[in-house]
Amino acid sequence: MGKKDTKETHPHSVTELCEAGSRLYANALRNGRIPRADAEAAPCLTEFALLHPDPDDSDWLRPVPPSVALAQRLTPIEREISEHRRLSIALTETFEPFLTLSAQDTSSGHAITVLEGLDRINAALDLATAECASEMLTIQPSGPRSTEKRLMEALERDKPLIERGVRIRTLYQHTARYNSERLAYVEQFANGKAEYRTIDELVERLIILDETVAFLPIRDDRQTALELRHTGLVRYLIKVFEFMWSRAVPLTAGAPYETAPDGITDIQHSIAKLLVEGHVDEAIARRLGMNVRTCRAHIAKLASALGSGSRAQLGYLIAQSGILDQDH
Structure with missing residues (x-):
């Protein structure tokens, strides 16, 4: 065991030669051996x-000349540098014919970009977030349950923004008020420049940064998204966000599912509106951010309140009751 211990290496690189090593190597160079x-x-x-x-006496060690030791370490580094230089030249030669073509129309060349795959979507989001200087607007529809991974990704993106003073405004569905993971996420920014509101219904996710770029998915599985840098489109989406924001309720304002004088809760009014529009249970649940079982429970309560005995009769009674004409 003692012999093995004497051969332990120092935890440093050759560029940070320890004091004992420097002294001994210098002595070996001066004396020819140690x-x-x-x-x-x-x-x-x-x-x-x-x-x-x-070679003449195994009890002694001779120094390797510094020029030889240096060359041994520089050679692979220089070889790697040469390889990177060769690669950079090859890449430049490959793309050079296209540079003049893209320069002919820079006004719209990147106005709309299709991003395929989560890796590319996240890379584009990370880049745009790093460049964001003033405000980020987001619409974040919830599924029946939020995944921890998705919340961690959002945390990693949002936290640096808050730390450098960027304002964040986020819209959730009312059901986010009962999601413990979502509430824990929001609590981390309680003292920052972040505002959170909820509204009964959201259609799709949206992220807007600095009135410059917007991201929105174009497939339900969120594997494909659009990156929009067209000024007119981005401004239009900001107006849509502001319209919804003005009708949303601050997350800290208490539960929005209060029972109205007619005995029907706000969420049941939202479900009634979607039922009359012809949406099936699954679509209603998705748009309101709840699971299908909870949605059907609300539908059952709505049917009971209106005295409906069937799904077909429920739609008729909703229309006749006038509840959709009221301002909720």
Whole structure:
């Protein structure tokens, strides 16, 4: 065991030669060799091949000339630099014919970009977020349950923005008020420049940064998204956001599912509106951010309140009751 311990290496690189190693290597260069026993104080010297056994006497070690030791370490580095230089030249030659073509129409070339795959979508989001300087607007529809991974991704993106003073405004569905993971996420920014509101119904996700770029998915599985940099489109989406924001309720304002004088809750009014529009249970649940079982429970309560005995009769009674004409 004792012999093995003497061969332990120092935890440093050759560019940070320890004090004992520097002293011993200098002595070896001045004297031509040093006793092997002395070198045990700096085992890194043999590990880095700065000392090698004396062929005439195994009890002594001779130094490798500094020029030789330096060349041994520089050669692979220079080879790698040359390879990167060769690659950069090859890439430049490959793209050079296209540079003049893209320069002919820079006004609309990147106005709309299709991003395929989560890796590319997240990379584009990360880049735009890093460049964001003033405000980020987001619409975040919830599924039946939020995944921890998705919330962690949002946290990693939002936290640096808050820390450098960027304002964040986010819209959720009312059901987010009963999602413990979502509430824990929001709580982390309670003292920052972040505002959260909820509204009964959201259609799709939207992210807008600095009135410059907007991201929105174009497939239900969120594997494909659009990156919009067209000024007119981005401004239009901001107006849509502001319209919804003005009708939303601050997350800290208490539960919005209060029972109206007619005995029907706000969420049931939202479900009634979607039922009359012809949406099926699954679509209603998705748009309101709840699971289908909860949605059907609300439908059952709505039917009971209106005295409906069937789904077909429920739609008729909703229309006749006038509840959709009221301002909720």
